[in-house]
Amino acid sequence: MLSVKNLVKWIEGQAVLEDISFSIEQGTITGLIGRNGVGKTTLLRSLVGILDPDQGEVLFEGKNIAINPEVKQSIVFVPDSFTTFNNYHVKELIQLYDAIYEDFDVSYFYELLQRFNLPNNRKVRSFSRGMKALLFIILSISTKAKLIILDEPTNGLDAIAKRQILQFLLEEVSESQLSLLISSHHLDELEKISDTIIMMRAGKIESVISMEDAKLHYKKLQVVFKDGIMPEEILQLSHVEEISRIGRVHTLLIKGNVNETVQILHEYQPLLLEQLPMSLEDMFVSALGGDGIV
C-alpha cells in the first residue's frame, strides 16, 4: 500500500534521514520507534508531503505522492501538536475537513464525538491536551482515509481514554482494512497493537521486524547462581546479552536459539532459571541502549 524508497532529508546542512526504505501493507498497524531526535517526526512529515524529501520517493498504491496530489485524500497525518487549530470552533473544523476530504463522514464524526464524550459547541483552544488528541484522531478516522499516520497519539491521554482510543483504532483497522503508522515512545502500547515495528537509529532504519518474529526470536531469562556470578562463558556468547542485574538476579536477553542457551546455563546448576515474557522495551534497550541522544 505504502512504499518508501531510499528517502533522504537534509535540514540545515545535517542529514536527518538517510536512505530510508520500508513498506506498509493494507489493514496493518506499524509502530515507529527510536530514541529522541532520531528523525521519526521528520520521516512522518516527509511521508505526507509536509516536508519534501531531498532524494527518494514515497509511493501510495504505486503512485508517487509528490506528483499525484490526489493521493493525499487517502493519507491523513495526525501531528503531536494542535496549536494551529486553536482558534477553530469544532464546527469550523468539520467544515474544513469536509471541504478537504471528499469522503469525510460528518454523521460518523458526530457519533464518535458522542462516544468519546467530547463537546461540539466549543473552540479547540478550550479543549485539554488529551481532548484535542482525541478530537484529531476522530477527525482523521472520519475522513475514511486508507492510511492514518499518527505522531505520539496517546500523549496527554488518561489511562481510560488511552485504552478506549487504542481499542477503537484496533476496531477500525479490523473492520475497514485501514492501515496505521504510529510513532510513539509508549512501547507497551505499541507492543499490544502493532503487527510490525520499525526501529530507527540516527536517521536510518535499524530494523523492521514483525511482533510475531520478535516474540519468537527474542527471549528473556532470569537466572540466579549460587555465588551470584554470571559465568564468563555465558557472557561471551554473541546471542546473549545481560540486560540487568539486581543483586544476584541476572536478566538475560537471548536472540535466537534459547534451548541451547538454557542447556549451557543448566550445566552451572543455577538456583533459579526462569523464562520471562519479552517486551518491546527489552528489545529497544538491547538494540539502542548504548546510544547517546543524537
Ligand SMILES: Nc1ncnc2c1ncn2[C@@H]1O[C@H](COP(=O)(O)OP(=O)(O)OP(=O)(O)O)[C@@H](O)[C@H]1O
Ligand atoms: N526545523 C528544524 N530545524 C532544524 N533541525 C531540525 C528541524 N526539525 C528537525 N530537526 C532536527 O532533526 C533531527 C530529528 O528530529 P525529529 O523531530 O524528526 O526527531 P524525533 O525522532 O521525532 O524526536 P522525538 O522522539 O524527540 O520527538 C533532530 O536532530 C532535530 O534537531
